[in-house]
Each structure stands twice: as structure tokens, then as C-alpha cells.
Amino acid sequence: MNSPFLFDGPGVISFSGGRTSGMMLWMTIQAYGGTLPADVTVCFANTGKEEEATLEFVRDCGERWGVPIVWIENRPRNEARGKEFAVVDFATASRRGEPFADLHDEKKFLPNPVARFCTAELKVRPMQRYLKSIGLVEWTTFIGMRADEPLRVARLANQDYGKHEVKEAPLAAAGLTVADVSAFWAAQDFDLGLPNMSGKTMHGNCDLCFLKGGNQVLSLIREKPSRALWWIQQEKNAQTAGSGAGGWFRKDRPSYQAMYDMAMNHGELFPFDDALTDCGCTD
Ligand code: SF4
Incomplete structure (x- = not known):
């Protein structure tokens, strides 16, 4: 049986900068024998509101595992060229919420639990624009969801992302849970520099995300x-x-x-x- 960590065609690893998707990245690298093929791209989308420790973790995963990670940020709509993105790196990544604030200026209202457009506008779509810019037409994206998140995994499988993209959750397919993720990172010689509270990273994603309690x-x-x-x-x-x-x-x-x-x-x-x-x- 094929490993769930092997792509069938061009692949994208969506790395959020958290422990779960970090483990997914490592397991995908291992599934390919230690080196990702040329048609597999690793992307991290920065909102500008991540903790510095998250940015350091993304940098460290790339450097320690010898894998190029493309850092993407959303940019405001350009009259001539439409929606845009920028490729940045650890040194040039936004740290004062600039991509997020620009989005507010453009939309004229703030995202909220009902109209949560920030995930799509700051992460999903800029990443798609980048992938199309490097010539990808159809691809499969690996998302960091685990077997202990069955509702999210079911939603992922049941959504239509257009004919260009299929999304899969290889950690969930492999039956891996939050306990496996914690055990994996406990065994590494580096880790995300944010507290791990029973598998939850309270400080993860945008620092005071409105979806946090x-x-x-x-x-x-x-x-x-x-x-x-x-x-x-x-x-x-x-x-x-x-x-x-x-x-x-x-x-x-x-x-x-x-x-x-x-x-x-x-x-x-x-x-x-x-x-x-x-x-x-x-x-
Ligand atoms: S972490 Fe929260 S605020 Fe940030 S993009 Fe995701 S949903 Fe929006």
C-alpha cells in the first residue's frame, strides 16, 4: 500500500509553522527517502501576526532538514495586475501585521467568526497565486490535520477546491494523533519555541486571533x-x-x-x- 505521504503528481506541503504540519513535512521528506522531488513545493503563508518563535521554527525546519520553504505574503490588489503576493524570507517577513492590515483597508471591514475571510485571503489564495506563477496547473496539497480531528478532516475531504487542487491530510490517513505529534517533537533536538499545552499551542497562528477563547x-x-x-x-x-x-x-x-x-x-x-x-x- 502506498504511503499517504507520497504525492501522486505535483504536490504542495502547506506548512503553517506549527508542530503538526512540521511533523507532516518531516514525514513527507522521509517518505521520499530524505529529499523531496522537484515537483513538491513547501509553502508557509505569513500574516504578519505570527509570534517570532513561529518564524524561527519555520526557518529552522527548512535549514535543519535541508528543504526549501517558500514564504508567501498577501499584497494589496493592484489595479492593473489584480491580486498579488510577495515571496519573502525570515529576514524580510512582515512582523507588524502589514499583510493583515492591508487586507482590512481593502475590504473596509474586519474578518469575524461568520465572515472569516482572513484564512483564505492571507494564506490559501496567495499560496495558490504563487503556485500558478511557477507553472503549476493541478496539484495536491497536504494539510496538517490529524486523526483526532475527524470533523475537520471530513470537511477537508468534502469541499470542492476547483479542478486545480485536491487537499489531503496524510497525518490523519496514517492514524496519527496529537499524542504522536508531541512524542515526535519531544524526540527532536529542536522544537517550536512556544508552550505545548497537552498538545495545544495557545500562542500559535495570529497572536490574538479572534477565534481564540x-x-x-x-x-x-x-x-x-x-x-x-x-x-x-x-x-x-x-x-x-x-x-x-x-x-x-x-x-x-x-x-x-x-x-x-x-x-x-x-x-x-x-x-x-x-x-x-x-x-x-x-x-
Ligand atoms: S489565525 Fe485567526 S486571525 Fe489569523 S488568519 Fe487564521 S483565522 Fe484569521
Whole structure:
């Protein structure tokens, strides 16, 4: 039986900068005997709101495993050329949320749990534009989803991504779970420099992503108050621009300014954990 880590034709490894997709990358390299073939591309899409440790981890995986990783960022629409992307690297990657803020300026409203366009606009589509720019017409993308995420894996399999792309979750196909991912990284001589909490990386993806639970956001602000400033500014900008209800990341909980104040004044935590686990951005 073929390994789920072998592509049938041109392949793309979508590396989120998390431990799960990092293990997926390593297992795919191993399946090919230590070197990825020329028609397999590894991509990391940077929103500009990742923790520095995530950027270091992406760099380290590439350097230590000897695999080129293409760093992609979204760029604003150009009147003549349409939607654009940029290829960056560890040194030039955005770190102040620039691609994300540009997207807000373009859309005139903020993403929210109902209209969560940031994943598609900042990660999926820029990556697709890059792949087409290097001549790919049809390809299979490996996504870092595990066997303990059956609902997400089922959704991945049932969605239509157009005739150019098929998405697969080889870790799930191989029956690998969060425990396997933790064990894998415990055995490596380097790791993502963010806490591993029973397999969850609370600090992963965009630092204060609106899909993270309220208590989690408060805790992340208390740990490093400056994390809140960009999110506060985006909501202020959207309100100034007259975005109305579209000027908040979440309407069902306090603004980022209010959560910042709450965190700084040791206010009460939310009575419930309102994390929305349906984030399209994988670990
Ligand atoms: S991590 Fe959250 S805020 Fe960032 S792109 Fe994904 S859904 Fe959007």
C-alpha cells in the first residue's frame, strides 16, 4: 500500500509553522527517502501576526532538514495586475501585521467568526497565486490535520477546491494523533519555541486571533500587553472608517480595547471559554 505521504503528481506541503504540519513535512521528506522531488513545493503563508518563535521554527525546519520553504505574503490588489503576493524570507517577513492590515483597508471591514475571510485571503489564495506563477496547473496539497480531528478532516475531504487542487491530510490517513505529534517533537533536538499545552499551542497562528477563547486572549495580553495594540488599532481604524458592525472582530464579546483594560486591571475572566475551534488555520 502506498504511503499517504507520497504525492501522486505535483504536490504542495502547506506548512503553517506549527508542530503538526512540521511533523507532516518531516514525514513527507522521509517518505521520499530524505529529499523531496522537484515537483513538491513547501509553502508557509505569513500574516504578519505570527509570534517570532513561529518564524524561527519555520526557518529552522527548512535549514535543519535541508528543504526549501517558500514564504508567501498577501499584497494589496493592484489595479492593473489584480491580486498579488510577495515571496519573502525570515529576514524580510512582515512582523507588524502589514499583510493583515492591508487586507482590512481593502475590504473596509474586519474578518469575524461568520465572515472569516482572513484564512483564505492571507494564506490559501496567495499560496495558490504563487503556485500558478511557477507553472503549476493541478496539484495536491497536504494539510496538517490529524486523526483526532475527524470533523475537520471530513470537511477537508468534502469541499470542492476547483479542478486545480485536491487537499489531503496524510497525518490523519496514517492514524496519527496529537499524542504522536508531541512524542515526535519531544524526540527532536529542536522544537517550536512556544508552550505545548497537552498538545495545544495557545500562542500559535495570529497572536490574538479572534477565534481564540476570551480567557486565552486575556492570558496572552497579560503575558505580553503589546500583543493587544495591533488588534485595538484595527478596530479603531475600522470604526473611524465607518465600518459599523463590520468594525469589530467579535460582536459577541468585548472589544480588544476592553479586553486589554480588563487584562491590565486584573478583571474577571470570562465565565465561559468561547474559543471557536473551527479555525481554518491549522497547527
Ligand atoms: S489565525 Fe485567526 S486571525 Fe489569523 S488568519 Fe487564521 S483565522 Fe484569521
